[in-house]
Amino acid sequence: VGCSGTVAAFIAAVYLNYPAPELSPSLARWKQNGNYFDYKEIKIFYREETSPVTKNLSPLVCLHGFPTSGYDWHKMFPELTEKFGRVIAMDFIGYGFSDKPVDHDYSIMEQADIIEALLNKLGVTKVHVLAHDYGDTVAQELLARFEDRKASGSSQGLHIETVCLLNGGIFPETNFPRIGQKALLIPGVGAVLGRLMFYRAFKRSFGEVLGKNSQTTEEEFQDFWAAIRYNNGNAINHKLLQYIPERRQNRGRWVGVLQTTSVPVHVIYGPDDPVNPQEFVEYYNVAIPNPSIIILGGGIGHYPQTEAPRDVTFFYFNFIDEQIQVKPS
Numbered sequence: 001v002g003c004s005g006t007v008a009a010f011i012a013a014v015y016l017n018y019p020a021p022e023l024s025p026s027l028a029r030w031k032q033n034g035n036y037f038d039y040k041e042i043k044i045f046y047r048e049e050t051s052p053v054t055k056n057l058s059p060l061v062c063l064h065g066f067p068t069s070g071y072d073w074h075k076m077f078p079e080l081t082e083k084f085g086r087v088i089a090m091d092f093i094g095y096g097f098s099d100k101p102v103d104h105d106y107s108i109m110e111q112a113d114i115i116e117a118l119l120n121k122l123g124v125t126k127v128h129v130l131a132h133d134y135g136d137t138v139a140q141e142l143l144a145r146f147e148d149r150k151a152s153g154s155s156q157g158l159h160i161e162t163v164c165l166l167n168g169g170i171f172p173e174t175n176f177p178r179i180g181q182k183a184l185l186i187p188g189v190g191a192v193l194g195r196l197m198f199y200r201a202f203k204r205s206f207g208e209v210l211g212k213n214s215q216t217t218e219e220e221f222q223d224f225w226a227a228i229r230y231n232n233g234n235a236i237n238h239k240l241l242q243y244i245p246e247r248r249q250n251r252g253r254w255v256g257v258l259q260t261t262s263v264p265v266h267v268i269y270g271p272d273d274p275v276n277p278q279e280f281v282e283y284y285n286v287a288i289p290n291p292s293i294i295i296l297g298g299g300i301g302h303y304p305q306t307e308a309p310r311d312v313t314f315f316y317f318n319f320i321d322e323q324i325q326v327k328p329s
Contacts, residue, residue, distance in 0.1 A: 055085030065133025069096025
């Protein structure tokens with residue numbers, strides 16, 4: 001027992017002290033071109049791009065998923081900037097290049113607070129929202145707050161013009177967390193597993209949620225991993241995953257707002273997704289009045305914005321253009 005305990009301690013020490021990987025040139029440029037926003041003494045990283053040509057659209061804010069970062073949108077960023085004129089992508093607290101405090105209770109509500117604070121700092125009062133996965137849930141809370149303000153007769157706060165959601169756990173009933181995620185949620189176990197995660201295990205697990213015909217490149221896998229490992233982010237993954245029970249606890253609010261909002265909501269869905277499989281589409285079409293959804297083809301999975309960025313951009317712009325045409329002048 002003593003020997004096995006020593007071996008286990010040695011292995012743990014190796015993993016805990018293993019240096020985070022270097023950033024690829026692409027990821028390093030993304031970071032270099034970003035900025036930091038101070039939120040209650042916490043540094044929040046964000047990217048903001050503007051077009052030299054003035055556009056008639058309100059700014060776009062992009063909300064990323066678990067366990068990655070705002071870099072998820074980098075393939076679409078040039079086209080999004082050209083379309084909207086101003087695009088903002090933030091790394092949520094605990095993700096990417098933002099601070100990742102260990103002794104912190106992470107929540108969807110706080111992430112929504114931070115987004116609102118950042119946009120207020122940047123002078124943004126009206127936005128379009130493009131979200132994925134974890135970001136979908138933050139978008140639902142932002143939308144619920146907007147509807148709450150409207151119901152109370154307030155014209156203050158953030159005005160949301162449109163919402164587009166990519167693959168995510170919009171409905172707890174049709175969301176199936178991976179085995180690794182479930183393990184990370186086990187009290188006392190998750191903290192240890194997160195710290196012991198290594199690249200090969202991450203790549204295998206992450207690759208399982210991507211489409212069969214759209215596997216990402218080795219460099220992209222390494223970029224995802226580098227952003228997670230930055231500031232020892234793997235050590236807090238078990239805390240970030242508390243959004244899963246949060247979704248169940250707030251189902252009435254977050255699903256309810258999708259059923260009642262007057263804001264145009266659209267879904268772009270990669271069907272080869274084990275986390276949100278095909279029953280999601282059936283549930284969405286029944287649960288949401290006048291559902292607006294596009295189902296991608298070609299074996300696209302849980303990360304459509306990185307697996308098929310051109311397709312997502314095309315269908316997203318179609319949605320935006322439709323809203324421009326129907327919007328009263």
